[in-house]
Amino acid sequence: MKKIILISSCVLALVARENPFTPDDINVTTLDSTNISENPPKLNRVVAKFPSDAREIVTATFSYKSVDGSIKQKSIDINASFDWHDDIIILSQPPVSSETTPSLDVSVTTTNEQTKQAVAKQATPKPLSVLPKIEPPLKSIAFMDFIKFDIFASKIEIITKDQMFRDFIINKPDKIVMDFKRGSEFSTQSIKVQKGPLKKATIGAHKDYYRVVLSLDGNYHYAIRQSGNGYTLTLR
Structure with a gap:
């Protein structure tokens, strides 16, 4: 009986794998492991x-x-x-390295007077050769011959000789209403603008005044002041 047990143990020792955790076919199962999860696309x-x-x-x-x-x-x-x-x-971009200002290269043979002149030349600002640019309006519209509007990115120049005596704002949709003194009769007119903050301008006559309604593209605070040619409407 002892001989049978001894022979069986030897046979099992020859058949058994050295590492029981190693798979039978190393080419079929990968041994790679990772704790890195899949990343979303790179921020651009x-x-x-x-x-x-x-x-x-x-x-x-x-x-x-x-x-x-x-x-x-x-x-x-x-x-x-x-x-x-x-x-x-x-x-997303790499950090931008700051550029150092180049130092003044002064040779050992340069005189003190030459050094002063070179330093003064670098320190003297160059005169402006270009005149300040005057911003043209994005669009100009006119009703008849008594009022005109120059539309800019954040303001509207109202060119008229008529006196404005009332203004207020209406929300949802956003509109600025202005009343001007003038005793004329005409049919209500509307002009589609779609420039800067102004979507549409409408003008209509009443008994002794006319009303201008400016339809805006969003919610604004506004201020109106008199200017040389009429009024300036500022939006912010």
């Missing part, structure tokens, strides 16, 4: 749009995934005004 360019009542960006808060898989947040103080029409773009 993200565009954000804001509603028409946005005027300032206070902070930007990013939620990000840490290496341990937890979700964390990073807030950046901005405190800057902006035009809500603009795209706010987030870009």
Whole structure:
């Protein structure tokens, strides 16, 4: 009996694998392991749009995934005004290295007077050769011969000799209403603009005045002041 048990043990020792955790066919099963999860696409360019009542960006808060898989947040103080029409773009790019200002190369043979002249030449600002650019209006419209509107990105120049005696704003949809003194009769007219903040301008006559209604593309604060040719309507 002892001989039978001894022979059986030897046979099992020859048949058994050295490592029971190694698969039978090493070519079929991979032994690679990893704790790296699949990443989303690399950040390139993200565009954000804001509603028409946005005027300032206070902070930007990013939620990000840490290496341990937890979700964390990073807030950046901005405190800057902006035009809500603009795209706010987030870009991923390598850090920009600051360029050092080249130093003045003064030879050992240069005299003190020559050095002073070279330093003064570098420090003297170059005169402006280009005159300040005058901004042209995006579009100009006129009703008959007594009122004209020059539309800019954030203001409207109202060119008229008539006196404005009332103005107010209407929301949803956003409109600015202005009444001017003039005793004339004409049919109500409307002009589609679609430039800057102005979508449409409508003018209609009443008994002793006429009314101008400016339809805007969003929610604005406005201010009106007298100017040399009439009035300036500022939108912000």
